[in-house]
Amino acid sequence: MRPDGCVRSCGARRGNDSAGSRSVTRRVAPDRVSPQRAAKRKGPVMAVMDAAAPKAVRGLPGATVLHVLPALAEAPAARAAVDTAVALLRSGARVIVAAEDGPLNSELQGLGGEWIRLVTETANPLALSRNARTLANLVSTERVDLVHAVGVGASRSAAALKKRAGVWLVHSYDATDLKRGYRDKSYSRALAAGDRVIVPSEYVADQVAARHQVPRDKLAVISRRIDGARFDPPAISPERAMVLRRGWKIARGQRVILMPGRIDPAKGQLTLVEAARILTNGGLRGVVFVLAGDNRQHFDYAKKIAAQAEAHGVAHLIRQIGVCPDMAGAYLATDFVAIPQIEPPAFPLAAAEAMAMARPVIASNVGALPEIVLAPPNVLESARTGWLAAPDDPVSLARAIADALSVEASAYGAICTRARRLANQFFTPARTAAAALSLYASLFEGRG
Numbered sequence: 001m002r003p004d005g006c007v008r009s010c011g012a013r014r015g016n017d018s019a020g021s022r023s024v025t026r027r028v029a030p031d032r033v034s035p036q037r038a039a040k041r042k043g044p045v046m047a048v049m050d051a052a053a054p055k056a057v058r059g060l061p062g063a064t065v066l067h068v069l070p071a072l073a074e075a076p077a078a079r080a081a082v083d084t085a086v087a088l089l090r091s092g093a094r095v096i097v098a099a100e101d102g103p104l105n106s107e108l109q110g111l112g113g114e115w116i117r118l119v120t121e122t123a124n125p126l127a128l129s130r131n132a133r134t135l136a137n138l139v140s141t142e143r144v145d146l147v148h149a150v151g152v153g154a155s156r157s158a159a160a161l162k163k164r165a166g167v168w169l170v171h172s173y174d175a176t177d178l179k180r181g182y183r184d185k186s187y188s189r190a191l192a193a194g195d196r197v198i199v200p201s202e203y204v205a206d207q208v209a210a211r212h213q214v215p216r217d218k219l220a221v222i223s224r225r226i227d228g229a230r231f232d233p234p235a236i237s238p239e240r241a242m243v244l245r246r247g248w249k250i251a252r253g254q255r256v257i258l259m260p261g262r263i264d265p266a267k268g269q270l271t272l273v274e275a276a277r278i279l280t281n282g283g284l285r286g287v288v289f290v291l292a293g294d295n296r297q298h299f300d301y302a303k304k305i306a307a308q309a310e311a312h313g314v315a316h317l318i319r320q321i322g323v324c325p326d327m328a329g330a331y332l333a334t335d336f337v338a339i340p341q342i343e344p345p346a347f348p349l350a351a352a353e354a355m356a357m358a359r360p361v362i363a364s365n366v367g368a369l370p371e372i373v374l375a376p377p378n379v380l381e382s383a384r385t386g387w388l389a390a391p392d393d394p395v396s397l398a399r400a401i402a403d404a405l406s407v408e409a410s411a412y413g414a415i416c417t418r419a420r421r422l423a424n425q426f427f428t429p430a431r432t433a434a435a436a437l438s439l440y441a442s443l444f445e446g447r448g
Helices: 076-091 104-110 125-142 154-165 174-177 185-192 202-212 240-247 270-280 299-309 327-332 350-358 396-403 409-426 429-444
Strands: 064-071 094-100 114-117 146-150 168-172 196-199 219-221 255-260 287-292 318-322 336-339 361-365 386-389
Touching: 064 125, 076 094, 076 146, 076 429, 094 125, 094 154, 104 114, 125 154, 146 154, 146 327, 146 429, 154 168, 154 185, 154 219, 154 429, 168 429, 174 202, 185 202, 185 386, 196 202, 196 396, 196 429, 202 219, 240 327, 255 327, 270 287, 270 299, 270 396, 287 327, 299 327, 327 350, 336 396, 350 361, 350 409, 386 396, 409 429
Parallel strands: 064 094, 064 146, 094 114, 146 168, 168 196, 196 219, 255 287, 255 336, 287 318, 336 361, 361 386
Antiparallel strands: none
């Protein structure tokens, strides 16, 4: 259903994969309520994120949706696009993806999607102009109803399409833009040209509204996906966790607090070491802190962590294990997950993964973390999924860890169950894809 009211049926088309091709190859085969606010009330959580996987969403059957993204590589953005494409195909829509080739292309086309080669990751004005013409031709010849651009280059290339009557334009905001020390005016113009801008958290929504002057009613929060099949406790054998604990030299009866993520000053590993010192001086025993992450980018910082732990007399409690190839098993092998982030995260993927594995999270009250790590006073005690501490504050972090460790077994089990339920409600591929389809449908049906 196009904005001009035209409905049509779609047939198969064939063509080539050149960057300027107008044809494609096909193989037949509203703003949300955050989890935090959801915990305070019953009933539907939100129009977008709490949508169930649709069997037939009104407005989608017969529509053609064009996804524009950097590449069909095994990356989060591309995987999310393929998830959405599958959901669209099942709803009766037609899906075209314009991107560079990659491993996910065979999966996309095997499921009935279509692909055209397009290089979007460029800031060259001539290349962007050429991309804009290619997309305009594609929209015209393939009678596209909605364009979803993922990434800065894709959004710039697709921005001019909004001037065409009869096409909806959705952007997925690239949160790496927040790390720039300046405002990208061309990206601002591209986002402003869209009908909706998808962001991964309420924190990012606030940043985009301020940084790019995007009206709040154009912003829609759809959390990032996690691999629900990979992070599924019943699917993981206890032996995997036992093997990891032995490798970490965890003694029988010791509890483990895991800190996932690369070794990086912005991640706050030194804050955790300081908190361990405070807790040990206060009489804490029987707890080991495992730091799982790549240290190659900040090797000097990793050495500083080790030296600080040695100086504070807690080196025997700190394990730097490097990259862990079995993070699902690692979560299962731990009791709590610590994320003492200093730099505000756009979306704390590690926290979402830990919750999917039914592990409570002890995190900094910064960025998007308090949106998914629910703790009083933000929510009632009965809605708790973790503990929050002030960022870069070892005393506050030590207090949060001590509170978590003092929880009785029954309360701990309830928190674990609640965390997993929340993760299944918001972060699984089916949920995030359904949220995207719900957003598309709201535009097609005039609810946008």
